[in-house]
Amino acid sequence: MKPNRRKVLFIPLALMLVLLIIGTAAEASHGPGIETETASPIEEHASILRASASTEAPLPPEQDPCMHCHLQGEIADMFVPLARWMIFGFTGVVFAFGLYRSGNVWITRKKWKPLWLQVTDWMDKRYQIVDPIRKILSKPVEMFSTRWWYCLGGITFTLFIIQGITGTLLAFYYKPTPEEAYASIQFIETQVRFGASIRAIHHWSANAMVVMVVAHLLRVFITGAFKPPRELNWISGVILFIVTLGFGFTGYLLPWDQRAFWATTVGTEIAGGIPWIGDLSLVFMRGGWGVGAVTLSRFYAVHILILPIIIIAFLAVHFLMVRRQGIARPL
């Protein structure tokens, strides 16, 4: 860019500054603001919510002020300006892009290069990534590995991604304490928009993930893909299988209903039967002799922090080894 062209940039900047000053001055001359007597609908709802926070159970749907409804536009004064600015903004971006493109072709007198090509060129000039990516993408896939039973591992991974997304959404509303866990799940099921859907997807995709992990393990076992030189990949797969079961075990307690509570009681009791270290492992898992508040926060931490870190690390190792060694050729 030539220096005299760069100076042109200062014109809109100066214009904006002038507009800002005029706007601020106009606001200041208006006095310290005209306070309306009635509180805004948002504040009104917030006060109802604060009042209802002391009661334990969530309000029935028809009484609930439903803070998230703002996002859905039930209070029109939030949604309409947003939609208006999105439409205006999008039109403006398209218009500005057209101006830039025409101006660029006129000034440089060169054929216009698609925007994504410009971006890849810009990146490639700095980081030289196009060749490695092309190499990765151009790796030939052997026909035998396009049979359907070779995609079971990939399906498991896709389900894991779905679990990560829906689990994060659930964590926005879930409260990991014995007093509030049950009520927060009730809130997700009845009050949060599409909360029941998100919870159902998380629930059923967790079950599907266990099924798919076992199916993938059986496929690898039967086709003999575990044989040397792929022993370590097999071991990382077994660890991923155990971690998946760990996700199921810790996640099952979180709703804190009768089924969850007694399933965990039974499950940790089984761990208590391990010779020599039984009591130790039982207390370690429960955080005490009984299943209680500590158990819940412990399981929650394992479910949303420790196991995800482990599974992501082992998935990376698993995939890198598959990439390096290729898919095992069956008989």
Add this chain to the structure above:
Amino acid sequence: MTENTEEKETIPFYPDHVTTEFRVTIAIIVGAIIIGALALFWPVGLEAPADPMDTPAHTQPEWYFLFLFQILKYVPKTTGVLIPFVAIAVLILWPFFDRKADTHQARRNRIILASVAMLIIIILTVLGAYT
């Protein structure tokens, strides 16, 4: 004819294989959306809130741990608890003992072994669910 098929032993990862994988991913996402839509009418739901004082008549773990739970009814507790650890150890150590090049005989044996193991697990799970 034979040589012609030999030439076609690979397909490019991009775009051919990526397209297939993309379709499978879309199918899974559509399935998830269908589950989410159905959940608006049949949610996962909750049982009664947890009550440590009130032991329900049937306490069960998740369905994928039911077979371990069922084993405990037939064998002493210590043995039953050790079974999953032994199974995991066998799984981990398997490739270090099964090192020979694969044969059709060996693969058939593995299929039989896997089927029998899965059958036992399924029977134990069903027994655990309905007793």
